[in-house]
Structure formats: structure tokens, C-alpha cells
Amino acid sequence: MNRMKQLIKEYQNIEIPEELHTVVEQALRQKKKRKPKKMYIGFAVAAILFISSVNTSSTIAHAFSDIPVLGKMVNLITFREYRVNEDTYNANIKVPAVTNLDNKELEKSLNEKYLQENEKLYQEFLKDMEEVKKSGGGHLGIDSGYEIKTDNEQLLSIARYNVNTVGSSSTTMKFDTIDKKNQILINLPSLFEDEDYVDVISENIKEQMRAQMKANPEVSYWVSGIGEEVFDSFEKIGKEQNFYINNQGKLVISFDKYEVSPGFMGVVEFIIPTDVIQDQLVSNEYIK
Amino acid sequence: MFKKRKIEKAFIQFVTENEANLYRFAYNYVKNQQDALDVVQESIRKGLCSIHKIEDVSVIKSWMYRIVINTSIDSIRKHKKVHPMESEAIEHLLGGTDKYENIDLKNAIESLPHNYHAIIFLRFFEDLKIEEIAKVLEENANTIKTRLYRALKLLRIELEDGIQEDQRYE
Numbered sequence: 203m204n205r206m207k208q209l210i211k212e213y214q215n216i217e218i219p220e221e222l223h224t225v226v227e228q229a230l231r232q233k234k235k236r237k238p239k240k241m242y243i244g245f246a247v248a249a250i251l252f253i254s255s256v257n258t259s260s261t262i263a264h265a266f267s268d269i270p271v272l273g274k275m276v277n278l279i280t281f282r283e284y285r286v287n288e289d290t291y292n293a294n295i296k297v298p299a300v301t302n303l304d305n306k307e308l309e310k311s312l313n314e315k316y317l318q319e320n321e322k323l324y325q326e327f328l329k330d331m332e333e334v335k336k337s338g339g340g341h342l343g344i345d346s347g348y349e350i351k352t353d354n355e356q357l358l359s360i361a362r363y364n365v366n367t368v369g370s371s372s373t374t375m376k377f378d379t380i381d382k383k384n385q386i387l388i389n390l391p392s393l394f395e396d397e398d399y400v401d402v403i404s405e406n407i408k409e410q411m412r413a414q415m416k417a418n419p420e421v422s423y424w425v426s427g428i429g430e431e432v433f434d435s436f437e438k439i440g441k442e443q444n445f446y447i448n449n450q451g452k453l454v455i456s457f458d459k460y461e462v463s464p465g466f467m468g469v470v471e472f473i474i475p476t477d478v479i480q481d482q483l484v485s486n487e488y489i490k
Numbered sequence: 491m492f493k494k495r496k497i498e499k500a501f502i503q504f505v506t507e508n509e510a511n512l513y514r515f516a517y518n519y520v521k522n523q524q525d526a527l528d529v530v531q532e533s534i535r536k537g538l539c540s541i542h543k544i545e546d547v548s549v550i551k552s553w554m555y556r557i558v559i560n561t562s563i564d565s566i567r568k569h570k571k572v573h574p575m576e577s578e579a580i581e582h583l584l585g586g587t588d589k590y591e592n593i594d595l596k597n598a599i600e601s602l603p604h605n606y607h608a609i610i611f612l613r614f615f616e617d618l619k620i621e622e623i624a625k626v627l628e629e630n631a632n633t634i635k636t637r638l639y640r641a642l643k644l645l646r647i648e649l650e651d652g653i654q655e656d657q658r659y660e
Contacts, residue, residue, distance in 0.1 A: 205595050206614060213615045216514045225527050226509045229534035230502055340499050465539040 296347040305385035343367035359446035451490030519562035552625035606641035
């Protein structure tokens with residue numbers, strides 16, 4: 203056993219590199235940067251320039267929206283920001299606001315929703331922060347903002363993301379798709395004739411999941427029929443599942459982190475081929 | 491939500507307090523500094539990604555060791571051909587007069603099949619209890635015990651110490 207002891211001693215003498223601590227700290231702190239964080243920087247800058255003016259004066263907002271080229275840009279602005287920046291507590295919440303819609307009722311209801319949700323988020327964060335502080339401290343972070351998914355003649359799709367970091371992070375997304383021409387908010391059921399779309403889309407997504415997993419072993423979804431027993435596998439999308447319509451006029455279904463796949467997959471999206479849902483669609487007005 | 495946070499806090503604490511152990515453990519597999527650091531980093535990332543699956547603080551230790559083992563094995567597989575040798579290791583080979591014996595034992599341990607190898611390391615080098623090793627390797631405690639004896643026998647190490655230490659935990 204002597205030899206073993208000596209070997210153990212040798213093992214314990216393995217030199218610990220100086221950078222280990224930094225590497226560990228960084229790894230623990232890393233916020234897994236997901237897609238939603240890729241903000242449109244150009245847009246953000248433009249929006250910031252306008253925030254104060256649009257925020258204070260509706261006349262100026264109107265003035266801007268009358269300028270044809272800029273008009274389109276002012277469609278979505280950062281209306282308000284909440285920030286907390288203490289050592290281990292970070293909140294960064296950007297509240298979007300839609301401007302420039304002729305349907306003022308819709309504009310108001312969307313903007314009120316955005317403001318209320320984010321105000322609530324901010325208050326909850328403050329509350330959580332107090333609790334964590336009381337129980338001895340820890341890391342807490344929230345990053346909430348928005349991204350424009352689609353902005354064309356006809357449609358404006360807004361994605362709002364919310365990344366919650368408590369050691370690990372969870373990301374939730376919310377989408378709103380507005381028909382600019384008719385000035386209405388589009389929801390998923392309104393695109394289809396009846397509720398059959400739930401099954402049709404779900405089947406297509408499952409096929410896509412299996413195909414992706416087959417093609418790439420690094421990809422993983424909780425789906426049945428891949429030879430492994432899956433606990434709590436993905437069955438069906440919700441009737442009001444997160445969705446948006448992309449610039450190509452394709453329906454995109456989105457799932458939050460952990461909703462249908464392990465955390466490392468992040469937020470996942472599936473583009474549904476139009477011919478798959480053609481029979482269910484009310485028209486090809488939005489989806490082509 | 492609160493329980494989840496508690497587990498995450500425990501995880502962060504465990505990793506911070508045991509970073510040296512986790513590093514040595516990884517080093518022992520991958521045999522060089524850079525890869526060992528990478529393995530530690532990657533293991534933490536994997537840990538954070540699936541921490542939500544952990545239900546109880548008590549399993550964090552064995553769960554984390556399992557991640558480090560798997561990540562190390564992945565890393566070895568990736569860099570299968572080349573093992574950059576570090577200066578100390580070279581000195582070790584050139585300089586030591588009375589170390590031959592140990593190099594033999596070291597080689598012997600390393601040539602053990604993976605399962606046995608891991609048991610020896612977790613038991614003697616990381617000082618984990620049999621039950622903890624069982625959790626790391628997802629086997630039952632008796633299997634681990636049998637393998638441990640068999641491994642020691644293969645290494646032709648006298649068993650007295652081993653037996654005593656084992657019985658402590660029974």
C-alpha cells in the first residue's frame with residue numbers, strides 16, 4: 203500500500219494552474235448567450251435616438267412617422283428601460299412600444315400589455331433579489347428585450363425574449379404578429395379553418411425533430427420514435443403555440459428553452475412547409 | 491423556484507470549493523493542463539445546463555464527478571492521437587531514480603479497464619465513499635466493491651488498508 207500512498211501523494215501534488223480559478227468563475231457566471239441576444243444593433247441605435255423624443259411628445263412621433271422612409275423604422279421603439287446593476291444582480295429590461303399604427307386601439311392595447319408585463323417582471327426581480335439577499339446572496343439576472351422577426355409591407359412580427367439567469371438560465375419567448383395593412387393582430391387559430399392544424403403541425407414537427415437528430419447526433423429533442431425511451435416526450439403544440447411568420451411568408455413555430463428539448467438546445471424553432479398545412483389554411487394571404 | 495435556486499447555489503458552492511479536485515481528476519484523464527482546464531470548463535457548462543434535473547442537493551457531488559468523467563473521455567477521444575507531454579512529466583521520466591516502481595503502478599492503474607480505473611481513482615485519490623462511487627458510475631454498491639477488490643488484485647496491491655477503509659463505510 204506504500205506505493206499507492208506515494209502515488210496518491212503525487213496525485214495530490216498535481217500542479218493547479220493559476221488560471222483555474224478564473225476559468226471556473228467564468229464558467230459559473232457565463233450566461234448562455236442564445237439567439238435572442240443577437241439584437242439588431244443598427245436598429246437599436248436608431249431607436250435610442252428616438253426614444254426621448256417619441257417618449258415625450260406625440261407630435262414629434264407623428265412628425266417622424268410622416269417621413270416616409272423613417273416611418274417604417276419608428277414602428278417599434280424602446281419605450282422604457284429598467285436596469286439593475288449590482289455585483290451579482292443584473293437586470294436589463296427593455297420595453298418595446300409600437301408606434302405609427304392607425305388602429306390606435308390595437309396600438310394602445312399592445313403597448314399597455316408590454317408595459318404591464320415588463321413592469322411586473324421588474325417588480326418580481328426586485329422581490330427575488332431581496333429574498334436572495336436575505337438568504338445569504340447569490341447570482342440573479344434577467345435580460346428582457348425584443349427583436350423584430352419580420353418587417354415587410356404587410357407584416358410586423360415582434361419577438362420578445364426573457365432570459366432568466368439563476369446559475370443556469372431559462373429563456374422564454376413571446377410573439378406578436380401584426381397585419382400592417384388591415385391593422386389587426388394575428389393569432390394562430392385565426393390562420394386556420396378548424397383545429398386540425400394542431401395535429402398536422404405537431405406531426406410535421408415530430409418528423410423534423412427525428413430527421414434532425416438522425417442527421418446530427420449533437421441535436422436532441424424529447425420526441426418518441428427514435429429508439430430511445432423518452433420520458434414526457436413532445437406530443438402536440440398548443441392551440442396558441444408561439445409562432446411568427448417569417449419574411450418568406452412561412453409559418454415558424456417556436457418552443458422555449460426546456461419545452462421540447464434539453465437546455466443546451468436553447469430556444470428552438472421549426473419552419474413549417476406551407477404545402478403541409480395548405481389544406482388547413484384559411485387563405486394564402488399571410489402564409490405563402 | 492426557490493428549491494431550484496437552492497440546488498443551483500449548492501452546485502456553485504460545490505464547484506467553487508472543489509475546483510482543485512475536479513481539475514486534478516480531469517488532469518488524471520487527459521494528462522495535460524490545457525485539456526484539463528477545458529474539461530473543467532465544459533463540465534461546469536454541462537452541469538449548469540442540466541442542473542434543473544437535479545432534485546436533491548446530496549447527489550450533486552457524484553453527479554458532477556460523472557460529468558467530469560464523461561467529458562474527459564470525450565476529450566480524450568477527440569485528441570486521441572496526441573498527448574502533449576509537459577515539462578514536469580518529462581523531468582519525471584528523466585530524473586527519478588527511485589520512481590520506477592511508481593511509474594509501474596501508475597501504468598498498471600492506467601491500463602486497467604475504464605470502470606476499474608475510475609473506481610481506483612474515485613476511491614483512493616478523490617476519497618469518495620463506495621456509495622458515492624456507485625452513484626457516479628450508476629452501479630450498485632456491491633458491484634463497485636467487487637470491482638474494487640478485483641482491481642486491487644490486478645494491481646497486486648496488498649489489501650489490508652483497502653479492506654479497513656472499506657469497512658468503515660459499511
